[in-house]
Amino acid sequence: MAQAKPKAEGQILDVRNLRIEAVTETGTRVTLVDDVSFDLNAGEVLGLIGESGAGKSTIGLSTLVYARTGCQITGGQILFHGRDLRGLNIKGRQSLRGVKVAYIAQSAAAAFNPAHTIFDQVSEVALQHGIMNRAQVRMDAIRLFRELELPNPDVFGGRYPHQVSGGQLQRAMAAMAMIAKPDLLVFDEPTTALDVTTQVEVLASFKKLIREHRTAALYITHDLAVVAQIADRIMVLRRGKMVEHGDATQILQRPEMDYTRMLVAERVAAEQSKFVEGHAEGDRPILEVKNAVAAYRGSIKVIDDVSINLRRGDTLAIVGESGSGKSTLARVIVGLLPREKGDILFDGTSLKPRLQDRSKDQLRRIQMIYQMPDVALNPRQTLLDVIGRPVQFYFGKGRAEVRARVEELLRQIDLPPEYITRRPHELSGGQKQRVCIARALAAQPDIIICDEVTSALDPLVAEEILRLLRRVQDETGVAFLFITHDLGTVRRIANKVAVMLKGKLVANGPTQQVFNPPFHPYTELLLSSVPEIRPDWLDEVLRRRRKAG
Amino acid sequence: MKLFGSRITFVAAIGVLIVLACAGGAVFAPWIAPYDPNLPMGGRWDPPSPEHWLGLDQIGRDMFSRILYGGRISIGLALLATSLAFVVGIIAGFAGAVFGGWIDIALSRIADIILSIPILMSALIIISGFGTSTTVLVLTIGFLYAVLVFRVARAVAMNIAVLDYVEVARLRGEGLMWVILREILPNALPPLAAEFGLRFCFAFLFVAALSFLGLGVQPPEADWGSMVKESALAIPAGIAAPLYPAAAIALMTIGVNLVVDWLLSIYSRPQGENA
Numbered sequence: 138m139a140q141a142k143p144k145a146e147g148q149i150l151d152v153r154n155l156r157i158e159a160v161t162e163t164g165t166r167v168t169l170v171d172d173v174s175f176d177l178n179a180g181e182v183l184g185l186i187g188e189s190g191a192g193k194s195t196i197g198l199s200t201l202v203y204a205r206t207g208c209q210i211t212g213g214q215i216l217f218h219g220r221d222l223r224g225l226n227i228k229g230r231q232s233l234r235g236v237k238v239a240y241i242a243q244s245a246a247a248a249f250n251p252a253h254t255i256f257d258q259v260s261e262v263a264l265q266h267g268i269m270n271r272a273q274v275r276m277d278a279i280r281l282f283r284e285l286e287l288p289n290p291d292v293f294g295g296r297y298p299h300q301v302s303g304g305q306l307q308r309a310m311a312a313m314a315m316i317a318k319p320d321l322l323v324f325d326e327p328t329t330a331l332d333v334t335t336q337v338e339v340l341a342s343f344k345k346l347i348r349e350h351r352t353a354a355l356y357i358t359h360d361l362a363v364v365a366q367i368a369d370r371i372m373v374l375r376r377g378k379m380v381e382h383g384d385a386t387q388i389l390q391r392p393e394m395d396y397t398r399m400l401v402a403e404r405v406a407a408e409q410s411k412f413v414e415g416h417a418e419g420d421r422p423i424l425e426v427k428n429a430v431a432a433y434r435g436s437i438k439v440i441d442d443v444s445i446n447l448r449r450g451d452t453l454a455i456v457g458e459s460g461s462g463k464s465t466l467a468r469v470i471v472g473l474l475p476r477e478k479g480d481i482l483f484d485g486t487s488l489k490p491r492l493q494d495r496s497k498d499q500l501r502r503i504q505m506i507y508q509m510p511d512v513a514l515n516p517r518q519t520l521l522d523v524i525g526r527p528v529q530f531y532f533g534k535g536r537a538e539v540r541a542r543v544e545e546l547l548r549q550i551d552l553p554p555e556y557i558t559r560r561p562h563e564l565s566g567g568q569k570q571r572v573c574i575a576r577a578l579a580a581q582p583d584i585i586i587c588d589e590v591t592s593a594l595d596p597l598v599a600e601e602i603l604r605l606l607r608r609v610q611d612e613t614g615v616a617f618l619f620i621t622h623d624l625g626t627v628r629r630i631a632n633k634v635a636v637m638l639k640g641k642l643v644a645n646g647p648t649q650q651v652f653n654p655p656f657h658p659y660t661e662l663l664l665s666s667v668p669e670i671r672p673d674w675l676d677e678v679l680r681r682r683r684k685a686g
Numbered sequence: 687m688k689l690f691g692s693r694i695t696f697v698a699a700i701g702v703l704i705v706l707a708c709a710g711g712a713v714f715a716p717w718i719a720p721y722d723p724n725l726p727m728g729g730r731w732d733p734p735s736p737e738h739w740l741g742l743d744q745i746g747r748d749m750f751s752r753i754l755y756g757g758r759i760s761i762g763l764a765l766l767a768t769s770l771a772f773v774v775g776i777i778a779g780f781a782g783a784v785f786g787g788w789i790d791i792a793l794s795r796i797a798d799i800i801l802s803i804p805i806l807m808s809a810l811i812i813i814s815g816f817g818t819s820t821t822v823l824v825l826t827i828g829f830l831y832a833v834l835v836f837r838v839a840r841a842v843a844m845n846i847a848v849l850d851y852v853e854v855a856r857l858r859g860e861g862l863m864w865v866i867l868r869e870i871l872p873n874a875l876p877p878l879a880a881e882f883g884l885r886f887c888f889a890f891l892f893v894a895a896l897s898f899l900g901l902g903v904q905p906p907e908a909d910w911g912s913m914v915k916e917s918a919l920a921i922p923a924g925i926a927a928p929l930y931p932a933a934a935i936a937l938m939t940i941g942v943n944l945v946v947d948w949l950l951s952i953y954s955r956p957q958g959e960n961a
Contacts, residue, residue, distance in 0.1 A: 471857055473853070473856075473857070492856065492857065495859075497859050500857065500858060500859040501858075501859075504857075505854070505857060507850045507854075509850065512849045512850045512851065513850040513851055513854060514851055515851040515869055515872070515873065516873065517872035517873055518872075526858070527858060530858060530859070530860070531858075576854070580858075
């Protein structure tokens with residue numbers, strides 16, 4: 138397995154039989170982390186991987202001797218340089234946090250105070266604990282900004298958080314974490330909220346930082362391909378328990394446990410799956426968007442001269458980074474945001490720009506599924522209400538017929554008919570998304586617009602949802618407009634793809650054609666930025682880009 | 687025990703008991719009250735005795751019986767005024783949140799103008815203009831409180847109206863009434879129920895305050911506030927008579943607040959943990 142590691146001497150962290158529990162209001166105890174052990178040496182990176190709720194973040198926070206409200210560290214030891222952190226009093230914890238152990242969170246935008254400059258916030262820990270004086274901190278911060286390849290490192294710190302991009306702010310947070318020269322860094326999904334093209338740069342600067350400072354790091358993520366680039370060892374977690382722990386290459390290439398194998402196989406499939414063939418029927422498009430232009434409150438055009446078309450049985454993926462206008466395009470098509478110019482033809486007739494002016498039948502034939510099933514379902518309604526309403530509303534069916542139809546739809550989405558009386562909070566995330574699909578199907582639509590429907594789900598659950606959508610399409614011939622930022626998803630479901638950049642369409646056509654040379658330069662950048670599970674992928678990309686640029 | 691689908695806490699249970707006791711006393715006053723509340727039967731401010739548990743008032747009427755009957759008026763008026771405030775406030779607030787645009791702007795500015803004058807001042811002006819009948823009292827308090835309820839209802843509905851499930855209903859082509867009554871209202875109920883309790887307390891104290899000033903309930907009818915006023919002269923004499931109706935006011939307010947706190951705590955808890 139793993140090669141021999143320097144024992145004791147370089148050891149920073151040794152976590153033994155860690156156990157963390159949450160106590161609910163009714164007094165029942167829930168075990169969040171159960172008997173997890175690992176150690177970490179200087180310069181070593183341990184990747185923690187698992188689905189949401191696996192306990193990754195809880196473990197990460199425990200190295201700061203912190204547990205979220207309602208949670209408690211109830212067992213085990215957290216040895217930091219051989220001393221158990223659990224014995225520390227408040228003062229001891231204060232001098233540990235941010236100084237010896239630093240935390241880098243998912244959303245830098247939420248971690249920075251908008252009212253202070255970046256430099257003030259980066260230097261705060263070092264100044265507060267009297268580690269350095271202002272001049273020294275300044276020099277160190279500038280050096281860190283330079284190492285992290287931030288633009289104009291000498292003046293970068295003078296800016297406010299809203300004046301820099303998301304990727305830059307995320308790197309500034311790394312500078313904030315590094316300023317007191319901690320022995321241990323905890324990265325908690327630090328690139329998850331970033332666009333793929335930005336993720337590459339941020340990932341590269343994190344890797345460089347860890348390597349140059351020989352800091353030990355815990356890297357928490359749900360993406361195997363990301364952890365493959367940065368971790369020496371990987372621990373796979375599931376429901377608070379360790380599933381597998383080993384050398385990164387071993388976990389990625391020769392996983393031993395079934396669960397790990399499933400995770401790896403899913404990720405590999407995302408990279409290698411063949412392009413989907415279209416099974417579109419007929420030549421006449423069901424939906425044609427012609428040169429659509431739309432803006433919020435008449436200001437900057439959010440979508441500009443966009444034309445797409447969709448036939449029955451087609452799946453057209455709209456890809457692009459955040460702010461590219463892909464969700465706005467969906468809002469324009471359904472009429473939530475009236476278009477300013479251009480035309481939208483639905484089944485040969487022009488759709489009115491405003492939702493309120495369209496006929497009930499037109500509304501029925503275009504349905505939508507959202508990213509967050511939690512807020513897309515009314516928490517006070519049972520599944521009978523949720524799925525039954527469109528049946529009753531569009532087809533005027535009576536109670537018994539509605540109920541029969543809902544049961545049929547539940548079967549179609551692989552949920553037991555008994556669930557008809559359940560409410561959303563009694564379902565898992567994947568089940569909720571299935572219910573949203575059933576609600577859309579209840580209207581018997583011609584088109585379903587899927588807005589990032591798998592992004593909020595764990596990879597294995599997302600895969601099931603995609604499989605369900607494909608089956609639904611085979612059965613009903615419905616066309617999908619699939620909005621996503623995840624190119625792996627595009628490969629697996631879409632026969633056509635449209636690439637958007639700053640509100641404009643830069644490429645549009647069959648997936649096979651758009652995703653193969655000759656590329657549009659932006660498509661190529663997008664494609665090459667999607668992390669691959671090979672550990673040398675990141676270095677390779679950077680080398681290639683340096684050569685090109 | 688469960689209430690609103692949530693386990694009730696010990697403190698909340700005490701609140702519920704207090705509220706039930708006060709309300710029960712008011713509702714069943716004719717059966718519980720040992721004496722006629724308007725019949726003098728002894729000396730001025732006679733101290734408590736086995737016959738008269740809380741003693742007699744300034745013209746020798748049984749204090750305990752008067753508190754029971756006074757509760758009917760105090761609680762009844764407050765309940766009527768609060769209900770009126772909620773019907774008007776919720777309709778206006780939801781309309782503002784859902785329609786947006788000029789309707790929202792107009793309603794909000796009207797609310798700002800009304801609230802720029804202290805509520806007690808507005809109430810005094812209206813009541814001096816229209817006279818001191820109970821109808822005017824209820825309408826005045828109901829109308830003024832509707833403005834406050836409007837703000838809360840609008841804020842609550844605003845938060846719900848932007849959620850995807852409301853958008854789904856709009857995309858489906860649902861009418862405004864469906865969106866308001868079926869999608870928004872059920873999810874706005876817990877915070878509005880808490881607000882109802884709180885508003886009720888204020889309305890209750892407001893009626894008491896107006897009565898204490900002599901603008902509320904007129905003799906021989908008496909609510910708890912006017913009873914405090916009528917007995918106020920006893921304070922310098924070291925007699926406890928005004929404390930009993932005052933204690934009733936305090937008790938009722940505390941009881942309702944305990945229930946409200948608990949309602950707010952279940953509302954702020956994430957969905958799914960209510961079980």
